[in-house]
Amino acid sequence: MKILENVSLAQYSTMRLGGNARYFAEVKSNDDLLGSLDFAKNNGLNFHVLGSGSNSIFQDTGFSGLVIAMRTMGAKETEANNELQLTVGAGEIWDDIVKLSTHKGYFDVASLSLIPGTVGAAPVQNIGAYGQQVSDVIDTVRAYDTSKGIFVEISNKDCEFKYRKSRFNTTDKKRFIITSVTMRFCRKNIAPPFYSDITNYLQSHHIDERTITPIQLREAISNIRAVKLPDPADIASCGSFFKNPLVSEAEYSQLSTQFPELKSHKTDDGNLKLYAGQLIELCGLKGFHDQETGMATWKNQALVVVNESAKSTNDLLKFKKIIVTIVQKKFGITLEQEPEIIAV
Ligand SMILES: Cc1cc2nc3c(=O)[nH]c(=O)nc-3n(C[C@H](O)[C@H](O)[C@H](O)COP(=O)(O)OP(=O)(O)OC[C@H]3O[C@@H](n4cnc5c(N)ncnc54)[C@H](O)[C@@H]3O)c2cc1C
Missing domain, CATH: 3.30.43.10 (Uridine Diphospho-n-acetylenolpyruvylglucosamine Reductase, domain 2)
Incomplete structure (x- = not known):
C-alpha cells in the first residue's frame, strides 16, 4: 500500500x-x-x-x-432455501449489490437502486428510499474498532439502526471502520400499494403491479430517479442537500394556515416532517442558478444542490446561505445541511 x-x-x-x-x-x-x-x-x-x-x-x-x-473488495455468495446470503467488501459499489440481488429474484433492496456510494458507507446512514432501507437486509457488519484495536462483528441489532441513522454516524461516529457487510435476502414477493411515483410509472409503462418482477421494479426506480436526480457521473452534486425539517403540531397548524399547500408527514414521535424541497420550491428557488457562486438548485428537485461552475467549497457555502436565509425569512424554518462537511 x-x-x-x-x-x-x-x-x-x-x-x-x-x-x-x-x-x-x-x-x-x-x-x-x-x-x-x-x-x-x-x-x-x-x-x-x-x-x-x-x-x-x-x-x-x-x-x-x-x-x-x-477499497476492500469481493463478494461471497451462498444461496439455499430461497435465501441469498452475501458478504461484501466495503469498497464494492452499492448499486452492484442491488443489481445482483434483483437479478437473482429478490425484492429486498430493489427500491434502493441507483443510490450512489459504497457498501461500507451504506450502514453508516442506513441508506433508504421508497420505503426500503439497507438495515432490512443487514445481518452483521465487520469492522475495525479503533477504540479497542481489534476487528469485530456487529449484529444488526447492535448497529442501532434508525431512519438514516446508526451508531456509526451518532454515538460511535468515527469509532468503527467497516471492512465488509453480510446481508440476507429473502423477499421473493412484493404486494401493492407502492409509492405513488412507482404506481404512476408502472401504469404508464403497462406493467401489472401484481406480477411485477424484481428487475422490473429496479428498472422503474432507476428510471424515476434518473428523471428526478442528477447522475453524479455527469453533474456534480451530493444528492439531497438539506434535511427535511421537523415541526410540532402547533407549529404546523400555524404554518399551514398561511401556506395551506404545505405537505407534511407524521413521524413516530408525534412531530411533523415537512419537505425541504417543497419549502425551497415555494420560495421560487427550484432551478435557481446563481452566477456569482456557480451553484444551482436542480431543475427537477429543488432539494438537490448542484455545482455548475463553483471554484471552491466557499462558493457552495455562500450559496447554501442564500437558500437558508430566504427559506428562513418566508417560513421561519432554518434548513440544515444533509451531506457531511469533513473537518480539516
Ligand atoms: C445523486 C445522489 C442521490 C442520493 N440518494 C440517496 C438516497 O436516495 N438515499 C440515501 O440514503 N442516500 C442517498 N444519497 C447519499 C449517499 O448515496 C449515501 O450517503 C451513501 O451511503 C454514501 O456512500 P459513499 O461511499 O459515497 O460515502 P462517503 O460520502 O464517502 O462517506 C459517507 C460517511 O460514511 C463514512 N464511511 C464511508 N465508508 C466507511 C467505512 N467503510 N467504514 C466506516 N465509515 C465509512 C464516511 O467517513 C462518512 O462519514 C445520494 C447521494 C447522491 C449524490
Whole structure:
C-alpha cells in the first residue's frame, strides 16, 4: 500500500470541491488498514475514512491528516432455501449489490437502486428510499474498532439502526471502520400499494403491479430517479442537500394556515416532517442558478444542490446561505445541511 501526499480531494467527492489531503491511502485489505492506521498514529495524524464521497464535502483547506479510502473488495455468495446470503467488501459499489440481488429474484433492496456510494458507507446512514432501507437486509457488519484495536462483528441489532441513522454516524461516529457487510435476502414477493411515483410509472409503462418482477421494479426506480436526480457521473452534486425539517403540531397548524399547500408527514414521535424541497420550491428557488457562486438548485428537485461552475467549497457555502436565509425569512424554518462537511 502506498501513502500518497498532497492529493486533491475534489476528485473524491461527488460535489467535486475541496482542497488537498496531506496524506492519502487506498486500503485494499485488513493489513493495509492496520498499516495506514499505524502510519497515522506514528505521525500524530487524524484520519478520515472515505467511501466514494457522495455524502462528503471537503473544505477548501483540505484534510491535514490521512484520508483512508476503503477499497476492500469481493463478494461471497451462498444461496439455499430461497435465501441469498452475501458478504461484501466495503469498497464494492452499492448499486452492484442491488443489481445482483434483483437479478437473482429478490425484492429486498430493489427500491434502493441507483443510490450512489459504497457498501461500507451504506450502514453508516442506513441508506433508504421508497420505503426500503439497507438495515432490512443487514445481518452483521465487520469492522475495525479503533477504540479497542481489534476487528469485530456487529449484529444488526447492535448497529442501532434508525431512519438514516446508526451508531456509526451518532454515538460511535468515527469509532468503527467497516471492512465488509453480510446481508440476507429473502423477499421473493412484493404486494401493492407502492409509492405513488412507482404506481404512476408502472401504469404508464403497462406493467401489472401484481406480477411485477424484481428487475422490473429496479428498472422503474432507476428510471424515476434518473428523471428526478442528477447522475453524479455527469453533474456534480451530493444528492439531497438539506434535511427535511421537523415541526410540532402547533407549529404546523400555524404554518399551514398561511401556506395551506404545505405537505407534511407524521413521524413516530408525534412531530411533523415537512419537505425541504417543497419549502425551497415555494420560495421560487427550484432551478435557481446563481452566477456569482456557480451553484444551482436542480431543475427537477429543488432539494438537490448542484455545482455548475463553483471554484471552491466557499462558493457552495455562500450559496447554501442564500437558500437558508430566504427559506428562513418566508417560513421561519432554518434548513440544515444533509451531506457531511469533513473537518480539516
Ligand atoms: C445523486 C445522489 C442521490 C442520493 N440518494 C440517496 C438516497 O436516495 N438515499 C440515501 O440514503 N442516500 C442517498 N444519497 C447519499 C449517499 O448515496 C449515501 O450517503 C451513501 O451511503 C454514501 O456512500 P459513499 O461511499 O459515497 O460515502 P462517503 O460520502 O464517502 O462517506 C459517507 C460517511 O460514511 C463514512 N464511511 C464511508 N465508508 C466507511 C467505512 N467503510 N467504514 C466506516 N465509515 C465509512 C464516511 O467517513 C462518512 O462519514 C445520494 C447521494 C447522491 C449524490
